[in-house]
Amino acid sequence: MISRAVTIINKLGLHARAATRLVNSAAAFDCELWISNGEKTINGKSIMGVLTLAASRGTQLNIEAKGKDENEAIEGIIELINSRFGEEE
Amino acid sequence: MSVGIVVITHGQVGEAIIKAAEFILDHSLEDICLVPFIQSGAHPTGHRELKLAIDQSDAGDGVLVLTDLVGASPANLASGLLPEIRGKVVTGINLAMLLRVWNYREMPLNTLASKAVAGGKRGIEAIDA
Numbered sequence: 138m139i140s141r142a143v144t145i146i147n148k149l150g151l152h153a154r155a156a157t158r159l160v161n162s163a164a165a166f167d168c169e170l171w172i173s174n175g176e177k178t179i180n181g182k183s184i185m186g187v188l189t190l191a192a193s194r195g196t197q198l199n200i201e202a203k204g205k206d207e208n209e210a211i212e213g214i215i216e217l218i219n220s221r222f223g224e225e226e
Numbered sequence: 227m228s229v230g231i232v233v234i235t236h237g238q239v240g241e242a243i244i245k246a247a248e249f250i251l252d253h254s255l256e257d258i259c260l261v262p263f264i265q266s267g268a269h270p271t272g273h274r275e276l277k278l279a280i281d282q283s284d285a286g287d288g289v290l291v292l293t294d295l296v297g298a299s300p301a302n303l304a305s306g307l308l309p310e311i312r313g314k315v316v317t318g319i320n321l322a323m324l325l326r327v328w329n330y331r332e333m334p335l336n337t338l339a340s341k342a343v344a345g346g347k348r349g350i351e352a353i354d355a
């Protein structure tokens with residue numbers, strides 16, 4: 138299992154469409170994926186789970202992945218977050 | 227095959243929730259059958275339309291009917307059809323419920339109904355400062 142911290146940087150935070158993009162990206166990997174905001178940990182492949190993180194801009198999340206493609210999964214998710222989910226700001 | 231999904235609500239509630247879910251998911255939910263509920267005077271109509279929609283949506287695995295207010299006419303219409311159909315009715319539709327149902331639509335009817343209830347509840351939180 139590997140774990141990385143990442144900060145939400147897009148203006149709107151982890152809103153519904155961004156959450157959908159994250160979940161779709163996570164679903165492409167076989168590994169298990171969990172995301173934590175403080176003490177709250179959710180399944181990174183669940184839209185409702187991701188939404189209940191209520192992560193606004195500046196929120197630091199911790200991402201954990203466990204499985205054979207865990208490295209690719211974490212890199213992919215972090216790249217998506219750092220690309221502002223494809224949003225302009 | 228998968229469970230058919232039918233939505234019947236007051237006014238434009240169901241349509242608005244479906245459109246919002248389509249915006250969030252960025253694709254069409256055209257497999258979901260939206261049935262207009264018409265309150266004409268004191269007597270609601272739509273029994274025949276709802277039955278037809280349920281029958282057409284049932285590809286063999288049954289139909290999940292999502293509706294808004296428990297005890298209200300759309301929910302009563304749907305639950306009144308239960309003896310005639312292979313289906314389950316879940317009240318209290320919200321966006322969280324619909325997203326959950328859509329994500330698990332390949333699951334068996336009873337499981338999907340449970341997912342709908344859990345998903346709808348999960349979308350309700352009091353957010354502290």
